[in-house]
Amino acid sequence: MTTKDYPRIVVTPPGPKARAIVERDEAWTSSCYIKEYPLVVARGQGAMVEDVDGNRFLDFMAGIAVSSTGYGHPKVVTAVQEAAARFLHICGSDFYYESMAVLAERLAKLAPGSSKKRVFLSNSGTEAVEGAIKLARFSTGRSGLIAFKGAFHGRSLGALSLTSSKVRQRAGFGPLIPDVHHVPFGYCYRCDYGKTFPSCQLHCVSTLEQDLFARHVDPHNVAAIFVEPIQGEGGYIVPPPGYLQAIRDLCDKYGILLVFDEIQSGIGRTGKMFAADHVGVEPDVICVAKGLGSGMPIGAIIAKESVTKWESGAHGSTFGGNPVCCAAALATLDVVESELMANAAKMGSLLLAGMKSLAEKFRVIGDVRGVGLMIGAEFVKNRDTREPASEAVHDLVNRAFARGLLLLSAGKSTLRLAPPLVLDSYDVETGLGIIEDCLRTLNGKQ
Numbered sequence: 001m002t003t004k005d006y007p008r009i010v011v012t013p014p015g016p017k018a019r020a021i022v023e024r025d026e027a028w029t030s031s032c033y034i035k036e037y038p039l040v041v042a043r044g045q046g047a048m049v050e051d052v053d054g055n056r057f058l059d060f061m062a063g064i065a066v067s068s069t070g071y072g073h074p075k076v077v078t079a080v081q082e083a084a085a086r087f088l089h090i091c092g093s094d095f096y097y098e099s100m101a102v103l104a105e106r107l108a109k110l111a112p113g114s115s116k117k118r119v120f121l122s123n124s125g126t127e128a129v130e131g132a133i134k135l136a137r138f139s140t141g142r143s144g145l146i147a148f149k150g151a152f153h154g155r156s157l158g159a160l161s162l163t164s165s166k167v168r169q170r171a172g173f174g175p176l177i178p179d180v181h182h183v184p185f186g187y188c189y190r191c192d193y194g195k196t197f198p199s200c201q202l203h204c205v206s207t208l209e210q211d212l213f214a215r216h217v218d219p220h221n222v223a224a225i226f227v228e229p230i231q232g233e234g235g236y237i238v239p240p241p242g243y244l245q246a247i248r249d250l251c252d253k254y255g256i257l258l259v260f261d262e263i264q265s266g267i268g269r270t271g272k273m274f275a276a277d278h279v280g281v282e283p284d285v286i287c288v289a290k291g292l293g294s295g296m297p298i299g300a301i302i303a304k305e306s307v308t309k310w311e312s313g314a315h316g317s318t319f320g321g322n323p324v325c326c327a328a329a330l331a332t333l334d335v336v337e338s339e340l341m342a343n344a345a346k347m348g349s350l351l352l353a354g355m356k357s358l359a360e361k362f363r364v365i366g367d368v369r370g371v372g373l374m375i376g377a378e379f380v381k382n383r384d385t386r387e388p389a390s391e392a393v394h395d396l397v398n399r400a401f402a403r404g405l406l407l408l409s410a411g412k413s414t415l416r417l418a419p420p421l422v423l424d425s426y427d428v429e430t431g432l433g434i435i436e437d438c439l440r441t442l443n444g445k446q
């Protein structure tokens with residue numbers, strides 16, 4: 001294992017240069033931003049982020065699961081530079097260029113299942129979800145939408161109507177779009193029905209038919225079920241085996257479209273191109289974004305051709321599929337397919353095993369789960385009551401930042417590990433070491 005020149009804390013963050021920028025930012029940027037902690041970035045390379053005061057951090061969050069190829073992968077940077085030097089924009093909704101056609105073909109062929117697909121390119125995850133809502137309604141002629149508690153699908157009014165992660169994200173923005181129904185997710189650690197897998201026989205899915213469709217919602221008016229194959233913002237929750245297939249079967253029974261939101265879980269993060277590839281379920285529509293452009297803003301709606309019924313002019317986007325972003329996405333897919341998917345699987349098992357062994361030492365960790373480099377560790381005050389230990393995660397994230405490790409939380413009390421897919425064994429062991437040191441000092445709780 002090679003030693004590297006990070007993490008390296010030269011001045012307690014935020015240092016003087018960082019503080020000045022934070023102050024200026026806070027004076028002028030809109031009041032809605034969250035700002036997890038005062039990280040002020042100057043540059044990055046691989047899984048290392050350097051701040052303006054010269055502190056070097058090991059990154060376990062990838063700018064919220066985005067910087068898939070790290071901070072400035074040479075192949076991605078070169079592709080962006082070359083595309084930028086050719087032309088910056090022409091509007092893919094109205095004109096043609098090769099990279100847009102090539103990217104659409106590539107995503108269509110990469111998506112799970114054998115049906116022919118068609119691709120719409122967007123600027124973001126939210127815009128992909130928003131378009132998928134419109135496509136589902138248009139294609140089925142139905143208005144109903146089903147989403148899951150804890151889900152995050154974005155913040156524009158349509159996507160926000162599907163989001164059910166934190167009330168602050170919805171409060172004050174109503175009325176949201178009608179005919180959206182939220183149901184419990186397959187969250188076995190905290191089953192809403194108080195049941196246990198597998199004896200529950202996937203009650204959380206069968207109840208949709210037995211309760212929701214019997215009493216509240218006509219399934220023949222439901223356009224789509226939107227689901228994250230691994231719930232992201234809700235707490236990195238991996239549903240039980242058979243769950244996604246059972247939802248697929250239910251959709252098939254009533255002619256409902258199945259939409260996978262793979263905006264956080266897609267593009268190699270789980271060790272396969274899509275989380276859906278682990279379970280062999282073909283959705284009707286997949287939304288991707290985040291890791292697709294390594295940080296350049298691009299998303300996509302990948303839909304079965306049979307679903308893509310909207311006619312010319314029904315939907316569009318000025319910047320969606322911008323040529324520079326298409327170039328970034330194509331280079332990202334090259335790197336992810338040739339190296340990083342396998343690396344995510346390998347480093348993911350190391351990191352998961354490391355977190356599981358920390359859970360054996362520290363009782364504050366109630367559950368560890370994940371696939372590839374999408375790993376969650378849920379913190380609890382008491383393992384029997386499973387009362388969420390939100391403060392403990394918050395505390396850990398801040399301590400780790402001061403020690404040179406970038407972390408993030410998700411859900412009520414989950415530590416989310418979503419590093420760049422370029423992580424190596426030095427990074428994994430170094431990060432785990434810092435997490436362990438921080439857990440030792442955490443409020444004397446362990």
Ligand SMILES: Cc1ncc(COP(=O)(O)O)c(C=O)c1O
Pocket residue numbers: 064124125126127129152153154155228232233261262263264265289290
């Ligand atoms: C699963 C999922 N869907 C949608 C979104 C929204 O994507 P964006 O922030 O690019 O609009 C996110 C962002 O966190 C996400 O994780």
